Amino acid sequence: MSGVLVSVIALTAATLALYRLAEEWLGSRAAVRRTVLYLAVFPFFFTRVYTASVFLLVSVMAVAGAYRGRWWSGGGVDGADPSERYSHRSAAVSDGGA
Numbered sequence: 001m002s003g004v005l006v007s008v009i010a011l012t013a014a015t016l017a018l019y020r021l022a023e024e025w026l027g028s029r030a031a032v033r034r035t036v037l038y039l040a041v042f043p044f045f046f047t048r049v050y051t052a053s054v055f056l057l058v059s060v061m062a063v064a065g066a067y068r069g070r071w072w073s074g075g076g077v078d079g080a081d082p083s084e085r086y087s088h089r090s091a092a093v094s095d096g097g098a
Contacts, residue, residue: 007052
């Protein structure tokens, strides 16, 4: 039960962070709503006891920090990711996304 609670809280925080980031990037209210809607289409995957919702939250926060020019903040959030996938994301960013 506590694992599901952590996943739901992380998904809620990730959705709010994605909404704010999409507002900065896209500007159009319709595009921002569509972005959040696309995330909300499959909530069953993010509400299970997996690391997906925590990974999504950390990824959105890292990208937001980097986009706003706070590289240490984005890198610190990226390094604090408890899942094993963060090394692949960091490698993609350091290689220029290739």
